[in-house]
Amino acid sequence: MISVEVKNIVKTYNKGEVKAVNDVSFDVNKGEIFGLIGPDGAGKTSLFRILTTLLLADRGMATVENFDVVKNYKEIRNIVGYMPGKFSLYQDLTVEENLTFFATVFGTTIEENYDLIKDIYEQIKPFSDRRAGKLSGGMKQKLALCCALIHKPTVLFLDEPTTGVDVVSRKEFWDMLGKLKKLGITIVVSTPYMDEATLCDRIALMQNGSIMSIDTPDNIIKHFPKTLFALKAKNIYKLLQDLRTNDEVENCYASGEFMRLTMKNNDATLEAVTRIAEETHAEDLEIKVVKPSIEDSFIRLMNENYSETNSTKNDGK
Numbered sequence: 001m002i003s004v005e006v007k008n009i010v011k012t013y014n015k016g017e018v019k020a021v022n023d024v025s026f027d028v029n030k031g032e033i034f035g036l037i038g039p040d041g042a043g044k045t046s047l048f049r050i051l052t053t054l055l056l057a058d059r060g061m062a063t064v065e066n067f068d069v070v071k072n073y074k075e076i077r078n079i080v081g082y083m084p085g086k087f088s089l090y091q092d093l094t095v096e097e098n099l100t101f102f103a104t105v106f107g108t109t110i111e112e113n114y115d116l117i118k119d120i121y122e123q124i125k126p127f128s129d130r131r132a133g134k135l136s137g138g139m140k141q142k143l144a145l146c147c148a149l150i151h152k153p154t155v156l157f158l159d160e161p162t163t164g165v166d167v168v169s170r171k172e173f174w175d176m177l178g179k180l181k182k183l184g185i186t187i188v189v190s191t192p193y194m195d196e197a198t199l200c201d202r203i204a205l206m207q208n209g210s211i212m213s214i215d216t217p218d219n220i221i222k223h224f225p226k227t228l229f230a231l232k233a234k235n236i237y238k239l240l241q242d243l244r245t246n247d248e249v250e251n252c253y254a255s256g257e258f259m260r261l262t263m264k265n266n267d268a269t270l271e272a273v274t275r276i277a278e279e280t281h282a283e284d285l286e287i288k289v290v291k292p293s294i295e296d297s298f299i300r301l302m303n304e305n306y307s308e309t310n311s312t313k314n315d316g317k
């Protein structure tokens with residue numbers, strides 16, 4: 001059963017010069033965690049604001065729980081919870097005052113939906129008299145999620161909820177999302193962190209307002225078409241520059257302490273990569289075959305789209 005439906009949504013700014021969302025279509029199944037994965041400027045926030053009825057699209061249509069985002073905006077606002085990327089609660093109000101305010105807006109109370117928020121509420125309760133602006137990043141995040149859930153929404157939109165939050169708080173937050181999913185709440189979450197993509201049931205990889213791929217994280221990784229190699233050397237930057245000029249190398253880029261590399265030859269072997277790497281006279285060379293990650297898949301799709309765009313532009317000249 002479909003909970004969120006998006007068809008051919010387009011949103012532009014600056015009199016059409018900037019295309020923030022470019023003909024985007026996808027469905028979100030009821031009760032799943034669906035991730036929009038991409039860097040800043042990919043179009044995630046514009047899409048979220050359209051789906052939560054805060055922004056009108058230029059073209060296309062979208063529904064949330066079968067309610068049209070334009071015609072039925074009042075109904076949608078009563079059934080969705082929205083946590084924007086920037087902390088937007090009242091910083092001069094205490095934790096308790098913020099929760100009470102949002103409960104009152106929706107005609108409910110903290111006690112009425114306590115079963116839904118209790119796991120999160122118990123973590124912030126010791127700080128109930130503290131002003132929201134004085135909370136740590138992790139506590140602000142939990143308070144914002146609590147306020148988004150206070151009216152028991154059926155769909156939860158979370159726009160980059162873990163940006164700027166420490167690793168422990170990020171893990172705790174995703175644990176909370178897993179519990180909310182078990183309660184049947186549909187969760188649409190955006191993040192620039194590729195490692196969080198594996199925590200979603202399905203993901204859409206976004207770049208420059210367009211969706212490059214939609215599938216489960218495992219399937220996206222399985223469709224990586226080449227053998228991926230990881231290399232490390234004493235001067236890894238020089239090795240990276242040298243290999244980028246090699247005609248046999250398809251692509252190479254830095255990734256943590258290693259660099260990643262694919263060859264133009266589909267049947268490239270570890271021996272072949274070792275040969276061309278040794279020709280650079282790199283010191284303390286280490287080479288191995290590795291399993292692709294979501295980040296590797298994203299970079300490959302981004303490069304493919306860039307090549308296709310440039311090819312189209314050149315053909316049109």
